[in-house]
Amino acid sequence: MSSLLIQSSTHDYEVAIGSGIRGRVEEILDKDYQKVLIITDSQVADLYLQQVIEGFSPKGQVGTAVVPAGEASKSMEQYQYLLDVCVEERLDRKSLIIALGGGMIGDLAGFAASTYLRGIDFVQMPTTILAHDSSVGGKVAINHPQGKNLIGSFYNPVHVIYDMETLSSLSPAEVRSGYGEVVKHGLLSDPKWLDELLQQDLTQLSKDQIAKDLAKGIRVKANLVEQDEREAGVRKYLNLGHTLAHSIEAELGYGDITHGEAVAIGIWFALKLSKKKFQTDLPVKDYVNWIIRNHFPVDKLNKLDCNSLINRMKRDKKTVHEVINYVLLTDTGFPCIEPLQDEELLQELNDFLKEVRRHD
Amino acid sequence: MSSLLIQSSTHDYEVAIGSGIRGRVEEILDKDYQKVLIITDSQVADLYLQQVIEGFSPKGQVGTAVVPAGEASKSMEQYQYLLDVCVEERLDRKSLIIALGGGMIGDLAGFAASTYLRGIDFVQMPTTILAHDSSVGGKVAINHPQGKNLIGSFYNPVHVIYDMETLSSLSPAEVRSGYGEVVKHGLLSDPKWLDELLQQDLTQLSKDQIAKDLAKGIRVKANLVEQDEREAGVRKYLNLGHTLAHSIEAELGYGDITHGEAVAIGIWFALKLSKKKFQTDLPVKDYVNWIIRNHFPVDKLNKLDCNSLINRMKRDKKTVHEVINYVLLTDTGFPCIEPLQDEELLQELNDFLKEVRRHD
Numbered sequence: 116m117s118s119l120l121i122q123s124s125t126h127d128y129e130v131a132i133g134s135g136i137r138g139r140v141e142e143i144l145d146k147d148y149q150k151v152l153i154i155t156d157s158q159v160a161d162l163y164l165q166q167v168i169e170g171f172s173p174k175g176q177v178g179t180a181v182v183p184a185g186e187a188s189k190s191m192e193q194y195q196y197l198l199d200v201c202v203e204e205r206l207d208r209k210s211l212i213i214a215l216g217g218g219m220i221g222d223l224a225g226f227a228a229s230t231y232l233r234g235i236d237f238v239q240m241p242t243t244i245l246a247h248d249s250s251v252g253g254k255v256a257i258n259h260p261q262g263k264n265l266i267g268s269f270y271n272p273v274h275v276i277y278d279m280e281t282l283s284s285l286s287p288a289e290v291r292s293g294y295g296e297v298v299k300h301g302l303l304s305d306p307k308w309l310d311e312l313l314q315q316d317l318t319q320l321s322k323d324q325i326a327k328d329l330a331k332g333i334r335v336k337a338n339l340v341e342q343d344e345r346e347a348g349v350r351k352y353l354n355l356g357h358t359l360a361h362s363i364e365a366e367l368g369y370g371d372i373t374h375g376e377a378v379a380i381g382i383w384f385a386l387k388l389s390k391k392k393f394q395t396d397l398p399v400k401d402y403v404n405w406i407i408r409n410h411f412p413v414d415k416l417n418k419l420d421c422n423s424l425i426n427r428m429k430r431d432k433k434t435v436h437e438v439i440n441y442v443l444l445t446d447t448g449f450p451c452i453e454p455l456q457d458e459e460l461l462q463e464l465n466d467f468l469k470e471v472r473r474h475d
Numbered sequence: 476m477s478s479l480l481i482q483s484s485t486h487d488y489e490v491a492i493g494s495g496i497r498g499r500v501e502e503i504l505d506k507d508y509q510k511v512l513i514i515t516d517s518q519v520a521d522l523y524l525q526q527v528i529e530g531f532s533p534k535g536q537v538g539t540a541v542v543p544a545g546e547a548s549k550s551m552e553q554y555q556y557l558l559d560v561c562v563e564e565r566l567d568r569k570s571l572i573i574a575l576g577g578g579m580i581g582d583l584a585g586f587a588a589s590t591y592l593r594g595i596d597f598v599q600m601p602t603t604i605l606a607h608d609s610s611v612g613g614k615v616a617i618n619h620p621q622g623k624n625l626i627g628s629f630y631n632p633v634h635v636i637y638d639m640e641t642l643s644s645l646s647p648a649e650v651r652s653g654y655g656e657v658v659k660h661g662l663l664s665d666p667k668w669l670d671e672l673l674q675q676d677l678t679q680l681s682k683d684q685i686a687k688d689l690a691k692g693i694r695v696k697a698n699l700v701e702q703d704e705r706e707a708g709v710r711k712y713l714n715l716g717h718t719l720a721h722s723i724e725a726e727l728g729y730g731d732i733t734h735g736e737a738v739a740i741g742i743w744f745a746l747k748l749s750k751k752k753f754q755t756d757l758p759v760k761d762y763v764n765w766i767i768r769n770h771f772p773v774d775k776l777n778k779l780d781c782n783s784l785i786n787r788m789k790r791d792k793k794t795v796h797e798v799i800n801y802v803l804l805t806d807t808g809f810p811c812i813e814p815l816q817d818e819e820l821l822q823e824l825n826d827f828l829k830e831v832r833r834h835d
Contacts, residue, residue, distance in 0.1 A: 429565070
């Protein structure tokens with residue numbers, strides 16, 4: 116088991132990465148909890164819930180709450196349901212919530228933990244590659260019908276426990292989704308690592324390779340988050356690709372495309388814009404090849420309308436005074452933020468959608 | 476206009492106290508906001524909303540959201556409604572929410588501000604004496620059907636603006652309610668001030684006297700909150716009287732008794748317990764006289780059942796591992812926390828209810 120230490124303004128916490136550690140939560144945590152509530156989704160519950168429960172003693176003190184799998188559960192309704200369970204189970208300020216699942220569960224259960232009794236301890240147990248991103252940095256949230264993550268808090272877990280074995284059950288789309296964010300971390304940090312990533316065939320990754328990539332990705336994210344917990348400055352760079360991605364997800368209806376796949380497509384657009392604005396030698400061609408070779412679902416963009424996408428972007432949390440701020444790169448590892456006027460964006464996005472259709 | 480400075484882990488903020496300052500918000504704030512949303516209740520809206528709006532220029536940028544007056548609005552439904560308004564009005568991370576009203580509005584609007592886009596700036600504009608307590612210290616929350624303030628955050632305002640003129644419209648019950656918390660602050664700090672307070676006839680207070688008492692009360696609260704923002708230690712003392720008060724409020728149905736009136740009755744019980752446990756010379760007799768002379772609604776306790784009250788206490792946020800922790804006093808200005816076993820509490824509460832009935 117390897118571990119990374121993440122610093123935050125309220126407390127430091129460890130990310131434990133290992134194989135088969137899902138049954139060792141009680142042992143890994145350095146604090147005793149008399150009451151524990153494991154929150155998970157219907158899919159993950161079938162696969163891993165029992166093993167996590169069995170790692171606790173006595174078993175009687177561990178409650179569970181299962182929500183339907185899928186992004187649609189990151190809703191006000193499920194949030195309320197979880198708060199009701201917390202009250203029914205009589206969780207108190209010394210109790211623990213465990214978020215067992217992908218990013219949806221981490222965000223939803225984390226938001227419940229951050230607001231129940233004004234905040235109780237919670238542990239992130241990511242079961243997807245994608246969640247290497249969301250499980251670190253303390254962003255928790257639910258969606259509003261008008262936009263993703265519009266309701267939430269900054270609230271750090273007390274521990275992140277990452278069992279690599281749980282990644283073996285991921286579908287090809289979920290692997291792609293995870294590597295959308297991994298490659299983003301590559302673009303924000305290290306040209307050499309990025310080159311390696313862009314050579315990968317995502318159906319052929321070894322467990323060791325994934326573990327290595329996750330640890331690197333988490334370190335890149337942690338470096339930015341530790342400098343700027345509340346996203347007043349450098350943390351914004353982590354939104355590379357996300358402005359368009361959130362709009363794509365909202366327009367298609369949450370769940371029709373995975374988050375990381377949408378991010379990967381959003382990054383493609385950001386790279387094109389960066390190249391045009393800064394005449395950089397970013398590896399755009401390699402990037403597009405990686406997207407196409409690994410079957411990212413670019414065909415889904417056929418359904419989408421340019422103006423509707425831009426309207427969605429205006430509701431993005433990064434949008435200030437209705438000017439859309441875009442994360443671009445002057446080079447690999449050198450992000451910046453550029454305000455884009457409506458007209459320019461409309462033109463560029465139209466061109467981009469045409470280009471994507473050519474690759475469909 | 477006088478002002479107090481409150482320190483917090485995220486930022487320091489000022490409490491401005493003055494007469495007729497409700498129309499000067501833009502001038503008092505040291506930051507410009509392009510979009511402002513004033514959240515208030517139906518009662519306060521009729522009296523003061525227009526004057527607050529008129530203090531801003533241009534007026535077009537100021538939106539409003541009005542919820543029904545009364546504690547019942549501190550609900551999940553109104554919270555959702557306010558989030559919907561924030562989205563509709565396209566508030567962004569540089570926008571401001573103003574909570575214009577009593578504690579209910581401060582708590583509700585503050586919770587919305589703390590979770591919309593993971594937190595935007597908000598200003599507390601208390602319009603009751605009671606809210607001198609809730610507007611300082613960063614506790615924001617809504618109620619759950621099973622208990623008061625079970626869902627919330629720690630989130631500090633950027634400014635507190637207290638217009639003394641708005642206190643002239645308070646009913647006798649609201650004045651009593653406010654002084655419940657003022658006297659609590661006296662008990663937690665200063666025997667001399669406490670003596671003065673317990674001599675007061677609450678129907679005869681001058682504006683100057685109220686302003687003086689509010690400033691003192693806020694300072695007492697701020698001293699404890701600055702030491703312990705997240706209620707891990709000394710901040711808990713501010714819950715003097717609140718364990719029983721929250722149970723009384725919940726059992727009667729929120730709104731049937733004001734919060735401060737319930738607190739004053741809860742303090743009576745805490746003083747009796749303190750006297751018995753510590754043989755202190757707390758001014759219990761003067762306190763009871765103050766309660767009776769000022770017509771605190773002790774008769775409402777007739778309806779209540781001892782066991783139901785204790786059951787409610789077990790759901791209190793301060794309850795840990797189902798043992799009820801009570802704030803008591805070893806002397807005026809010297810609070811402590813005592814765990815109480817069910818049996819003892821049942822006995823004492825029964826005796827207390829009998830005594831209260833004798834004064835009815």
